[in-house]
Amino acid sequence: MKVTDFLKNQYRHFNAAALIDAAEGYKTHLAKGNKMLVTLAGAMSTAELGISLAEMIRQDKIHAISCTGANLEEDIFNLVAHDFYERIPHYRDLTAQDEEDLLNRHMNRVTDTCIPEMEAMRRIEDTVLKFWEKADQAGDAYFPHEFFYQILLSGELEQYYQIDPKDSWMLEAAKKNLPIFVPGWEDSTLGNIYAGHVISGDIKNVHTMKTGIQYMMQLAEWYTQTAKEESTIGFFQIGGGIAGDFPICVVPMLHQDLQRTGVPLWGYFAQISDSTTSYGSYSGxxxxxxxxxxxxxxxxxxxxxxxxxxxxxxLIFAIVLDL
Structure with missing residues (x-):
């Protein structure tokens, strides 16, 4: 039985039925010739969502992504250091001493998965710094995802690949030059590393890296050019936080601050969240x-x-892909 057939047969009520409804709504939205923006919060790249996300990008089911800096870089960490990752199924039982032991081994824990600092973060730093310094010396400036696109397409990291490249969503996005928006990039490992290199003087101009306000400006132009009354943009939100709150705000900004009243609202909205519905919570x-x-x-x-x-x-991606 196909995954889609199984889900439609079994998932009939409550959150299960909402999953089917959201997936069918996604398919209906695309079938009308519309576009879809997907947002990634949390640690979805470390959860290896790239296995299905990359296929969605390949098949043009996703037309833009908004994500945290962590999701941007952690897909690359996984690409080059997967064999050095450690999974800890009993993470709920770890003591403070267990956590300190992981720290001393330079294993950065994300729930049940430990990212190896030396094989992932420091290996990437050497390559990334070279591209940062080159742009800095030339007086150029790029967005965080654009630096990654340059690096991935240069082939410099291929010698380190430890997963099937088709499962890297960032690599697939680079091939398509997919629009990506990364609010709060400085709140990431490489964002911290970049700040350190600016402080130490390796990078002379902090603005070699484009960030938040420039991302919003680019998003505003992309949305204005892409969203038409006959072709709207959908919003598929995975998790909550800044990855979702940042891009969804572009529409009221266009209407209220730029007076672009002819730009349509988001044409579809779906959110996957484990946040309890509550007052005062964006995610909820x-x-x-x-x-x-x-x-x-x-x-x-x-x-x-x-x-x-x-x-x-x-599972939603499986339905959209008709698996």
């Missing part, structure tokens, strides 16, 4: 709250699947 806000902020309309298809994104996202 129901979709209708976004109507009051000028982000969604009352007719916009809206879906919430309250569950673990590492479980739900690949």
């Amino acid at each position: 806000a129901v979709p209708n709250e976004k109507i009051t902020w000028g982000k969604l309309g009352k007719e916009t298809p809206k879906f919430i699947v309250e569950s673990d994104a590492t479980i739900v996202a690949p």
Whole structure:
């Protein structure tokens, strides 16, 4: 039985039914010739969402991504250092001493998965720094994802690949020059490393790296050029936080601050979240709250699947891919 057939047969109520509804809504949105932006919060790259996300990009089911700096870099960490990762199924039972032992071994824990500092972060740093310094010396400036695109397409990291390259969503995005928006990039390992190199003087101009405000400006132009009344942009949000809050705000900004009133609202909205619906929480806000902020309309298809994104996202992607 196909995955899609199994899900439609078994997933009939509650969050299971919401999963089917969100997936079918996604397919309907694309079938009308519309585009889709996907947002990645949390540690989805370390959860190896790239296995299904890369295929979605390959098949043009995703047209832009907003993600945290961690998701941007951790897909590359996994690409070049996967064999050195360690999984700790009993992570709930770790003592403070166990955690300190991991620290002393330079193993950075993300729930049940430890990222090896030397084989992942420091290996990447040597290559990335070379590209940063080259741009700095030439007086050029690029976004964080553009530096990664340059590095990946140069082939310099191929000697270190430890997974099938087809499972790296960043590599697939680089091949397609997919628009990526990375709010708060400085809140990432490489963001910290970049700051350190500016402080030490290796990078002379801090603005060699384009960041937040410039990302919003680029997003505004991309949205204006891409979203038309006959072809809207959908919003598929994995998790919460800045990866989702940053890009969804572009619509009220275009309408209220730039007076581009002809630009349509987001044409579809779905969120996978394990945040409890609550007052005062962006991640836990129901979709209708976004109507009051000028982000969604009352007719916009809206879906919430309250569950673990590492479980739900690949299943929704399977339906969209008709697997």
